[in-house]
Amino acid sequence: xxxxxxxxxxxxxxxxxxxxxxxxxxxxxxxxxxxxxxxxxxxxxxxxxxxxxxxxxxxxxxxxxxxxxxxxxxxxxxxxxxxxxxxxxxxxxxxxxxxxxxxxxxxxxxxxxxxxxxxxxxxxxxxxxxxxxxxxxxxxxxxxxxxxxxxxxxxxxxxxxxxxxxxxxxxxxxxxxxxxxxxxxxxxxxxxxxxxxxxxxxxxxxxxxxxxxxxxxxxxxxxxxxxxxxxxxxxxxxxxxxxxxxxxxxxxxxxxxxxxxxxxxxxxxxxxxxxxxxxxxxxxxxxxxxxxxxxxxxxxxxxxxxxxxxxxxxxxxxxxxxxxxxxxxxxxxxxxxxxxxxxxxxxxxxxxxxxxxxxxxxxxxxxxxxxxxxxxxxxxxxxxxxxxxxxxxxxxxxxxxxxxxxxxxxxxxxxxxxxxxxxxxxxxxxxxxxxxxxxxxxxxxxxxxxxxxxxxxxxxxxxxxxxxxxxxxxxxxxxxxxxxxxxxxxxxxxxxxxxxxxxx
Ligand SMILES: Nc1ncnc2c1ncn2[C@@H]1O[C@H](COP(=O)(O)OP(=O)(O)OP(=O)(O)O)[C@@H](O)[C@H]1O
Ligand SMILES: [Mg+2]
Numbered sequence: 001x002x003x004x005x006x007x008x009x010x011x012x013x014x015x016x017x018x019x020x021x022x023x024x025x026x027x028x029x030x031x032x033x034x035x036x037x038x039x040x041x042x043x044x045x046x047x048x049x050x051x052x053x054x055x056x057x058x059x060x061x062x063x064x065x066x067x068x069x070x071x072x073x074x075x076x077x078x079x080x081x082x083x084x085x086x087x088x089x090x091x092x093x094x095x096x097x098x099x100x101x102x103x104x105x106x107x108x109x110x111x112x113x114x115x116x117x118x119x120x121x122x123x124x125x126x127x128x129x130x131x132x133x134x135x136x137x138x139x140x141x142x143x144x145x146x147x148x149x150x151x152x153x154x155x156x157x158x159x160x161x162x163x164x165x166x167x168x169x170x171x172x173x174x175x176x177x178x179x180x181x182x183x184x185x186x187x188x189x190x191x192x193x194x195x196x197x198x199x200x201x202x203x204x205x206x207x208x209x210x211x212x213x214x215x216x217x218x219x220x221x222x223x224x225x226x227x228x229x230x231x232x233x234x235x236x237x238x239x240x241x242x243x244x245x246x247x248x249x250x251x252x253x254x255x256x257x258x259x260x261x262x263x264x265x266x267x268x269x270x271x272x273x274x275x276x277x278x279x280x281x282x283x284x285x286x287x288x289x290x291x292x293x294x295x296x297x298x299x300x301x302x303x304x305x306x307x308x309x310x311x312x313x314x315x316x317x318x319x320x321x322x323x324x325x326x327x328x329x330x331x332x333x334x335x336x337x338x339x340x341x342x343x344x345x346x347x348x349x350x351x352x353x354x355x356x357x358x359x360x361x362x363x364x365x366x367x368x369x370x371x372x373x374x375x376x377x378x379x380x381x382x383x384x385x386x387x388x389x390x391x392x393x394x395x396x397x398x399x400x401x402x403x404x405x406x407x408x409x410x411x412x413x414x415x416x417x418x419x420x421x422x423x424x425x426x427x428x429x430x431x432x433x434x435x436x437x438x439x440x441x442x443x444x445x446x447x448x449x450x451x452x453x454x455x456x457x458x459x460x461x462x463x464x465x466x467x468x469x470x471x472x473x474x475x476x477x478x479x480x481x482x483x484x485x486x487x488x489x490x491x492x493x494x495x496x497x498x499x500x501x502x503x504x
Pocket of ligand 2: 045408
């Protein structure tokens, strides 16, 4: 029996002249959890895409159970027992869970499939690892956490012995993360091995047997479990001493920018509605909304960006009734939006970084000539280069497609575009999701600066630590209602904890 189930030896991956992964070696034993840690763009996903057969390495070898494996395609990775849950899920939304699981396998292609037998088989597998999956629901009908469990079941059913989970917890609630970790522990107890990627240090400390830190495509350090604390990991990752920030809280007495009075939307729904929601956000303050995902936060964000309209109640923006405004009207009123789902709403992935940075502003005098008829390419280029430096967007040139950026760097493009418009109101939903800790800190600094320059900010985040860190006032959403309103300078933790579970 070979000592390692997996060895990646001296792997290099270049895109043109750019080296995304540079002579990286990793080892994995049976039953181990290896974590890859690194800044946005460090090469984590690229290395894993090599392992799962999506990219051919420019150089290097892969050994499975001691023998060299030729992983030339995703299919050959699967036959070598490798399965990957990607940073952005790859499920077909219009299909059911069951269809997604069997899709593309021989069971799907053969004419006579014994569906009953298949279902039984997959159900047994699901039960064994406690995946708790409803086969006949459409992907759109299940939660993000459930979608992830479908991805896991899909690769397990294809025979994965090595599971790659690329930032699986970025979109999960704390509770779902606990559930995922239980699944990971069951998998490793059964002798499966896991490669885990996350930017959340506490999780990394909890789940990893060992940690490999990458920086700019190279391995900078390997740690065994317990050999490094959170601070050491963070410092190693960014290559400098990280100092945690603290921010002064303010009490804005300025004019209200956004006022919601008794707004209802689909109010009978506990998960997708708003029930008698009232609040106001003033110029120069950050209003933080905490809460477990799926308690109406998506609807709140949709309401204040014009994507949905209130059933009743009143919504005012800068003194205007905006109940019937569409998204274009909100943009015209200088409202910026960092959306929940960057791939669906924030970016046009097959456009360049440069183009994405000026979306919504292409006809502004800053970027156009002849009264909006012709784009001023030079101005656009200059602006995008400035943004690239300021927001540390890791790319070769801003003429690259956004789809070529790493997950976190895509998020930085949205942040740069939405924050640089100098909005009167900024709706920031999970602004640091997918960002490494250095980038997250930079964005928090920027939000505070925007606040101090007079911007009204509505922060919606499931990350309570983030809400506590930067909010001047705090509210909690539970089953479509806003519960309590707390002082951000002295947040009453006991009351907030109660509010999170629906108690006043
Ligand atoms: N298809 C591609 N063409 C060109 N460059 C690419 C391509 N895919 C990735 N890159 C570049 O390779 C580098 C590494 O990207 P990768 O996605 O591996 O980063 P990551 O460590 O996963 O970051 P994140 O934490 O943001 O997800 C980035 O600079 C990225 O722009
Ligand atoms: Mg990645």
